[in-house]
Amino acid sequence: MQPQSSDAANHSWSIRMLPVAGLFSVTHLRKFVMPGRPAVLARGTTLAGLLLLGGCAGFGVAHRPSTEIVAAANPLAAQAGLDMLKQGGSAVDAAIATQMVLGVVEPQSSGLGGGSLVVDWDGAGKKLATYDGLARASHGVPASIERDIDGRELPEAARRHGGLSVGVPGTLRVLWDLHEKRGKLAWAKLFDPAIVAAEQGFQMPRYLHTLLASDTAYRDYPALVPLYFAPNGKVVPEGTIVRNPELGRVLRRIASEGPDAFYKGKIASDIVTAVEGSARPGLMTTADLASYRSVERPPLCGGFVTYKVCTMGPPSFGGVAMLELLGTFERTANKEYALDRASVAHLYVEAGRLAEADRQKYVGDPDQVQVPIGGLLDPAYLDRRAALVKPNAALTVVEAGALGGPATASLVPDTHEFLPSTSQIAVVDRFGNTLSMTTTVNLNFGSHIVVDGFILNDAMINFAPTPPSGKSANGLAPDKRPATSMTPTIAFDAAGDPILVGGSAGGGEIVDYVAQNLVDLLARDRSPAEAAAAGHLSTAKPQVVELEQGTSMQSLAQPLQALGHTAEVTLLHSGTAFLKRSKTGWIGAADPRRDGTAAGD
Numbered sequence: 195m196q197p198q199s200s201d202a203a204n205h206s207w208s209i210r211m212l213p214v215a216g217l218f219s220v221t222h223l224r225k226f227v228m229p230g231r232p233a234v235l236a237r238g239t240t241l242a243g244l245l246l247l248g249g250c251a252g253f254g255v256a257h258r259p260s261t262e263i264v265a266a267a268n269p270l271a272a273q274a275g276l277d278m279l280k281q282g283g284s285a286v287d288a289a290i291a292t293q294m295v296l297g298v299v300e301p302q303s304s305g306l307g308g309g310s311l312v313v314d315w316d317g318a319g320k321k322l323a324t325y326d327g328l329a330r331a332s333h334g335v336p337a338s339i340e341r342d343i344d345g346r347e348l349p350e351a352a353r354r355h356g357g358l359s360v361g362v363p364g365t366l367r368v369l370w371d372l373h374e375k376r377g378k379l380a381w382a383k384l385f386d387p388a389i390v391a392a393e394q395g396f397q398m399p400r401y402l403h404t405l406l407a408s409d410t411a412y413r414d415y416p417a418l419v420p421l422y423f424a425p426n427g428k429v430v431p432e433g434t435i436v437r438n439p440e441l442g443r444v445l446r447r448i449a450s451e452g453p454d455a456f457y458k459g460k461i462a463s464d465i466v467t468a469v470e471g472s473a474r475p476g477l478m479t480t481a482d483l484a485s486y487r488s489v490e491r492p493p494l495c496g497g498f499v500t501y502k503v504c505t506m507g508p509p510s511f512g513g514v515a516m517l518e519l520l521g522t523f524e525r526t527a528n529k530e531y532a533l534d535r536a537s538v539a540h541l542y543v544e545a546g547r548l549a550e551a552d553r554q555k556y557v558g559d560p561d562q563v564q565v566p567i568g569g570l571l572d573p574a575y576l577d578r579r580a581a582l583v584k585p586n587a588a589l590t591v592v593e594a595g596a597l598g599g600p601a602t603a604s605l606v607p608d609t610h611e612f613l614p615s616t617s618q619i620a621v622v623d624r625f626g627n628t629l630s631m632t633t634t635v636n637l638n639f640g641s642h643i644v645v646d647g648f649i650l651n652d653a654m655i656n657f658a659p660t661p662p663s664g665k666s667a668n669g670l671a672p673d674k675r676p677a678t679s680m681t682p683t684i685a686f687d688a689a690g691d692p693i694l695v696g697g698s699a700g701g702g703e704i705v706d707y708v709a710q711n712l713v714d715l716l717a718r719d720r721s722p723a724e725a726a727a728a729g730h731l732s733t734a735k736p737q738v739v740e741l742e743q744g745t746s747m748q749s750l751a752q753p754l755q756a757l758g759h760t761a762e763v764t765l766l767h768s769g770t771a772f773l774k775r776s777k778t779g780w781i782g783a784a785d786p787r788r789d790g791t792a793a794g795d
Contacts, residue, residue: 255723259779260794264288265620265722265771267303267699267784270396271295272793274387275621278379280795285621285629286314286376287384290369292619293633294388294445297648298438299396300789301639302405303617303699303769306444306456307465307650308635309364311506312372313493313682315692317626322684324506326489327368329361329636329653330675333485334477338670339654355642357469357476359652361676363456365633368488370453376627385449392442392647395435398422399789403432405638417644441647457483461646468645491560496521496571499717501693502686508565511557511668512681515705517571518549518579520712525580531717533710534746536753537585539731542713543759544583546706546733547592554658555594558667559675565667569597588758616680616699618771622780628695628773630682637701653678679704679734685716692775696722698785699769702734707768715774722772722783722792730766742766 264275274295275288283291289312297305304310309329315322339358353359373381406415406422406429421438424430447455455461462483469476494507496517503520505513522545530538557565569575579595616634621627634651635641641652656676658668668677679702685694694715698707707730714725729745739754739761741747751761771790773782784790 255781255783255792258794259776259781260622261779262624263622263773263780263782263792263794264292265618265696265773265782265784265790265792266292266296267401267617267769267771267788267790268296268299268399269789269791269793270299270387270391271619272784272791275619276793276795277387278384279621279623281379281383283379283384283623284376284625285623285627286372287379288621288623289619289629289631290373290377290384291387292621293365293369293631294385295391296617296619296633298388298391298441299399300402300617301438301649302402302635303615303638304365304633304635306366306448306648307363307640307645308633309361309651309653309678310368310631310633311510311678311680311682312368313504313506313630313684314372314376315628315684315695316376317628317692320690322493322504324491324493324682325368325372326491326506326509326675327364328509328675328678329364329651330486331654331657331670331672332362332476332478332482333672334479334482335654335670335672336477338660339657340659353655354637354652356474357472357478357641357643358474359641359654360469360476360478360643360650361653362478362482362486363465363651364486364488366448366453366456367486371488381452382449385445389442389445389449392438392445395437398430398432398434398436400432401789403429415639415642417642418639438647444646444648457486464645465650468643468650472641472643489561494567494571498524498685498712500688501716502690503683503712503716504686505681505683507560507567508557509559509675509677510680511553511677512679512705512708513683514557514565514567514570515546515549515553515679516681516683516709516712518552518576519545519705519709521571521573521576522548522580522583523709523713525576526583526585531713533713533731534729534750536750536757539747539750540588540754540757540759541583541585543731543733543739543754544589545580546709547589548579548582548595549705550733551592551594553677554668556597556667557677558669559677562671562674563667566597570595586757590758615701616704616769618682618697618699618769618784620696620771620773620782622692622695622773628684628692630684630695630697632680632682632697632699632704634678634680634699681705681708683708683712685712694772694774696770696772696782698771699788700767703730703732703740703766703768706730706732706734707770711770711772715772722774722781725772726770726783726785730768732766735762738762740764740766 262279266272275292310327312325412427495504526541619631621629643650657670682697687693714720729747730742732740748763770785782792
């Protein structure tokens, strides 16, 4: 029998809803919100009322099953999207408004200077489409960004920032293209909430404040000092009203003129000047910006339990790895999916290690390399991979599988430290459309270059280091898009209707964050709030199983080590946002580790 979705009423805790009218303080809100419990956006909450709530801690749950709902990493952003839905907008309209606000209030994670992937379901036409708006390499990119002009190898920290790490941004272009196909409201209207937040100000959010509160932040982020730091060199306190009028002016131009205001003219020239004039100057040109195009790509789907799970294909390695992981895990789990049990966690970890080896060898930009997707997800291949898993001992050697065909790739382990980054948006509208969008400037604060109020990405570090053979599926090349862990996802029930939409932020561990939520939400029939609060484990770090500190997962360290794994208890800063269809409507939640919420009608 197919599992039934949980209703919001089944939660083991409850939160008193807040009557919202006009402006009120965070202190007022917190009188009604217990520590560690979700903050709730009540019906009638307005953007103006939320401008003083940017720093609210906790995560959100839609207060009742909804017909239209948005989940995002900041309450201002989620409310902006919901406002568009209430005005008759589509899921695409809501996603655009949400993203524009995120670029203002959560600049460390996403914005105009980054890239995005979108999975979009057309409820009326019963059609699924996926769109690639990733940042890509410039046409004149050098053979390597791993060495300086004298040929000396650069330490990894030096590669992460500066002009050579910047890819041609794609987020705005893919959103414009989606709006042309699927938008209902006027383009300019979608920018109103972000312009208000940038020009009139918002409270310094908890998560952004935490990232800027280190002793070295003033030195590490000089371009952010005018926006977020006090004269004493310390980040302004959480809750302080901050503004970004320069970004507000850019948003006004894009709202009135469309994407050409960004990809051509003064803003494009400003981007190129900043890239050329930064540390480790890049070779991006105005022609690179003017020629950028988003790409509609075939959806990538696979089965899990009784559901069809669909996501992005390459250049996302996240989608391939997630589906291979789930397929291998299901074959070994014997219908036991409690990941906080050591015996089950072991099987999951082994599936993750095998999927990780495959994606490192085979996945790159499909416009430039041949990626054997059919082979990686073929049921017979998954059977062979699952047969390698031993129930009582870790594999001593994990290698990519042999898929035949030309050997165009070499296994190149990713060694750079993934830092918590990126953002996730999930939307359902009244017309039956659902949308999942994962969006990023790559590592937190991207390249550390600020142009006209927005941060440029450092996506070029996502290319694999050049191996001795000189060949890599994810090797750097002109006009190429680097592989990414981003895994926006929509799952369908046996009738072919969406039952789950979402994804996660969080760097290289995104594959695990999404896979574990699907295990909890689909195989274990948990609610989005329950899944968001669960502890994590990850196989993204080479030859190490990461277990989330402060959760039940950390108790798995000793039994996993006894099975031959190397376990590490650490902080895992995910950023999930999932919506799930219940018997009476859609419910949703955003990650408790950040500032997000789900806002419904």
